[in-house]
Every structure is written in structure tokens, then in C-alpha cells.
Amino acid sequence: MKKTTTGKAFQSDSVINICIVTPHYPTRHLVNSGIANHFYELANGLSQLGHQVHVLFVTDKNLTEDDILVEVSENQKVKIYLHPISIKLPNWIETGFKGRWAQILILKKLGTILHTKKVLSQLVKKHNIDVIETTSYDFLCLAYLFKRNRPLIVTRVSTTLKQINRDHYEFVSRAIKIASALEGLMIRLSDRLTTHTLAHRDEVCNDFKINQDRFKIIPHGIQLPEKITFEKSYQPLKKINVLYVGRFEYRKGIDVLLEAIPLVLEKMNKIYFTLVGQDKDYNYQQNFQNKWGKKFNDCVNFIGTVNSENLHHMYQECDLFVAASRYESFGLIYVEAMSYGKPVIGCKTGGIPEVIEEKVTGLLAQPGDSKDLAEKILKLAGDADLRHQMGQQGRLRVERLFSREQMAKQTIKNYSVILP
Structure with a gap:
């Protein structure tokens, strides 16, 4: 039987009841997660x-209220309600599938979407x-779509x-292939799709044979830091602080950066690298x-990982990212x-x-090319202006x-178009 949806007409000043469903949300235990940070910013916006x-x-x-990051500001008109859920597989499954991590992973994902x-x-x-906003990652709303x-x-x-x-990882995993098929189903069945760049939209449409018209482009948004200090172009620095923030994994290119660092330091010894993640x-x-x-x-x-306060300080103190x-x-992160x-290098x-x-606003290197990356770092490090x-x-x-604010306004505009 075909599914149906419900909705109501909204005016520009209508209050909309929104439920965000996400596999990650910022806590004191979780800092460097793009999905978590996105939905934190969206919820507050x-x-x-x-x-x-x-x-x-x-x-x-097992979270308490003190563990979950909640922002309260003068601009906050209404409270954000947080609903953490945890999933634990029955002991008999953990025991019966011991050592078979792929099967356990898929079973946990299926249990999570049902819960x-x-x-x-x-x-x-x-x-x-009135409307549910979610992510295709971990396809949490897949069962609810039906x-x-x-x-x-x-x-x-x-x-x-x-x-x-397919393209950006060190190994091929059967479990990820199965999860990928479920994510593709989630994408195809969703009522409306959004993403953040045209390039990514085009790649997803090609991968899943989706019409581009189904997508609305809404870039990520962040709360702007109020007090920042710009480097003075006429003042030479005794040392240059270069910052990296992100997970240490193949897709993030941390191996490329670690190959580039010695190439940089061999030519300019006043550069210091801070690697966070x-x-x-x-x-x-x-x-x-070694x-x-x-x-x-x-x-x-x-x-290693740092809290939000320390990360703020590191962004403020670095000379380039x-x-x-x-x-x-x-x-x-850029x-x-x-x-x-x-200034940033990607x-x-x-x-x-x-x-x-x-x-x-920055320089772009060839992906996977440590020599080109080193040249870009040296160019910015050597030019204060x-x-x-x-x-x-x-x-x-x-x-x-x-x-x-821009992201939240575009999101509400998107809702007003699709809600009947």
C-alpha cells in the first residue's frame, strides 16, 4: 500500500514543529564530527x-543533561528538546556472531533504524x-519512511x-556495501533531498540515478565567532603556526599532510604544525x-581530540589552516x-x-600530492600580506x-515550499 504524508499550510511567520534525526550530536565526548556539528548549528538556527x-x-x-551541549543565548526564542537513544544488541547476538564484525555492524544498524x-x-x-530533517548517513529514518x-x-x-x-577508502568492505545499498534506498525514498554543493549533488545524482531537480542546495552554516584578530600584514612573525583539524584517516588525507610536513620544514624551519583529531x-x-x-x-x-573551548583558541591562534x-x-572545517x-589550504x-x-580565501592543492601541498603551505607561510x-x-x-542564520532561513524556505 502506498505511503502517504501529512502536512499543513505555512505562512512565513508560522511556527513549525521540527524533529531532527541524526546519528551524531555534539556532546562533551564528541567534538570533531561534521554531521554532529551541522545539526547542532541547524537546531540552534x-x-x-x-x-x-x-x-x-x-x-x-549514558548521558546526563550536563553531557549534552546546549546553547542558550539572548537570541534563543524557544527551547531545543534533546532525545538521546542508545542501541545495544542482545547478548546472544554478540556471543553468536563473536568475531564476525560485519554481521554485527549490519545487525546493529538494522536494530537502530527499527528502534x-x-x-x-x-x-x-x-x-x-510537522517535518523531519535527517541525514542519509546511517539511514536512521529508513524504516519510518514506510x-x-x-x-x-x-x-x-x-x-x-x-x-x-568506491573511491576514497583504503579497503573494500562487504558490510559497507550492504549499508551503502540501504543508504541508497533511503535517498531514493525521501520526500525531499538537500545537499551543500553542486559538485556533490551531481555525483550523488549520477551514482543513484536521481534527477537533479529533487535536490535543494543549502550550504552548511556556523555560528560566527564574534571576537577575532586578523594578522597584521606589515608585521613579520617569528614563527608560523599551521593548524589541522579532523580525523586521522585516509579520506581526510592526513597521510598526505604528514608526507608534506618534512618537505616544508626542510625549506623553512620557523613553521610549527598543530594536528588536532x-x-x-x-x-x-x-x-x-618511527x-x-x-x-x-x-x-x-x-x-588528539580537544574540547570546543580549546579548539576555538587554536583556530584563533593559528596563522593558516x-x-x-x-x-x-x-x-x-574550512x-x-x-x-x-x-587563510586556508584544501x-x-x-x-x-x-x-x-x-x-x-585560500589555495587548492592536487589531492594526494604531498609536494604540491608543501608548495602551497610554503607560499602562504612566506607571504604575510x-x-x-x-x-x-x-x-x-x-x-x-x-x-x-543563512542556513536556517534557507531551510525554512525549503519547508514552506514542500509542506502542503
Whole structure:
């Protein structure tokens, strides 16, 4: 039987009851997650416009109210309601499939989408939800999509598992292939699709044979830091601080950056690199140190994960930002760095060129090319005037295109078009 959706007509000043469904939401245990940060910014932006927001998110922690990041500001008109859920497989499954991680992964994902359907059904009924905003990643709303008389579902498509498994990962996984098929089904069945760049839209449409007209382009947005300090172009620096923020993994190009660092330091010894993010089992750090010994210990600092306050300080104190991702559907880290008035270096891949305006707000290297990346770092490190100009232009670009308020307004406009 064909599913149906329910909705109501909205005026521009109507209050909309929105439920955000996400596999990740920022907590004190989770900092560097693009999906988590996106929905945090969206929830707060929608709330500041006066709309009612509920956030249903998955966590493996036993959270208290103090663990979940909640923003309260003068602009906050209504409260954001947070609904954490956790999924644990029965012991007999854990025991019966011991050592078969692929089967356990798929079973946990299926259990999560079924539990999400149950909890979401209760929230929709209790709070009279008008629209559901979610992500294709982890396809949490897949089971709920088949429910009759439900609210409309808007799905934001980030980097898909199909892209990861095909082009941008070190290994091929059967479990990821299965999950990718489920994600594709989620994308095809969703009532409305959004994404953040034209390049990513085109790739997704080609992968899943979807008409481009189904997508609305709404870039990510962030809360702009209010107090920032631009580098003075006429003042030479005793040292240059280069910052990286992101997971230590193949797709993020951390291996390329670690190959480029010695090339940079051999030519300019006043550069210091600060590397922020989770390095599982410290593999990348240990490989770097095993290869180079103590030669670069004073110039390369592996920080690990940090809280929001420390990350704010690091963005403020760096002189330029670099991340050599092999693929990003958008690249929120570049927007964050630009919001602090910092010049940025990324790669010519995915949606990154739509975020970084080349030679205006930053430089673009060839993906996977450590020599080209090193040249870009040296160019910015050696030119204070260029860093100053790009930093100023980057901040203006974020204010114009990538603010939290702009993202929230475009999202509401998108709802007003699709809600009957």
C-alpha cells in the first residue's frame, strides 16, 4: 500500500514543529564530527528563528543533561528538546556472531533504524511534528519512511558510503556495501533531498540515478565567532603556526599532510604544525615518529581530540589552516577556519572548491600530492600580506554564504515550499 504524508499550510511567520534525526550530536565526548556539528548549528538556527525543535540522536554513552551541549543565548526564542537513544544488541547476538564484525555492524544498524522508527513515531504523535530533517548517513529514518500518514522527511545527503567504498577508502568492505545499498534506498525514498554543493549533488545524482531537480542546495552554516584578530600584514612573525583539524584517516588525507610536513620544514624551519583529531591507536603519529625519529619533535605537535573551548583558541591562534582531504562533499572545517579570519589550504576535489575561493580565501592543492601541498603551505607561510588579505576575504565569505542564520532561513524556505 502506498505511503502517504501529512502536512499543513505555512505562512512565513508560522511556527513549525521540527524533529531532527541524526546519528551524531555534539556532546562533551564528541567534538570533531561534521554531521554532529551541522545539526547542532541547524537546531540552534531554527530555534533562534522561533521554531520548535526536537533532536533525536544516537549515542552509546549514558548521558546526563550536563553531557549534552546546549546553547542558550539572548537570541534563543524557544527551547531545543534533546532525545538521546542508545542501541545495544542482545547478548546472544554478540556471543553468536563473536568475531564476525560485519554481521554485527549490519545487525546493529538494522536494530537502530527499527528502534528509531518506534521512538520517532512516539515523538511525532506527542509533539505534533510537522517535518523531519535527517541525514542519509546511517539511514536512521529508513524504516519510518514506510509509515503511512507521517510528516514529510527532508534528507540531507553528505558523503555517501558508496563514494567512500568506491573511491576514497583504503579497503573494500562487504558490510559497507550492504549499508551503502540501504543508504541508497533511503535517498531514493525521501520526500525531499538537500545537499551543500553542486559538485556533490551531481555525483550523488549520477551514482543513484536521481534527477537533479529533487535536490535543494543549502550550504552548511556556523555560528560566527564574534571576537577575532586578523594578522597584521606589515608585521613579520617569528614563527608560523599551521593548524589541522579532523580525523586521522585516509579520506581526510592526513597521510598526505604528514608526507608534506618534512618537505616544508626542510625549506623553512620557523613553521610549527598543530594536528588536532582522533588518531585511532596512534597509528599515524607512531608511523611518522618511527620514520623521522626526534628530528621534527619540536615542530610537529599531535594534540588528539580537544574540547570546543580549546579548539576555538587554536583556530584563533593559528596563522593558516590546512586539510588535505581526498574528498569532502563540503568541508566545514574550512568554513570554521575562515570564520576566524584565517587563510586556508584544501584540495581540488568534491565540494571544496565551492567553499574555498581559490587565490581569494585560500589555495587548492592536487589531492594526494604531498609536494604540491608543501608548495602551497610554503607560499602562504612566506607571504604575510597574502595571509592577511585571504583571511579578511574568508571571513567576509563566511558571513555572506555560510552563517547559521543563512542556513536556517534557507531551510525554512525549503519547508514552506514542500509542506502542503
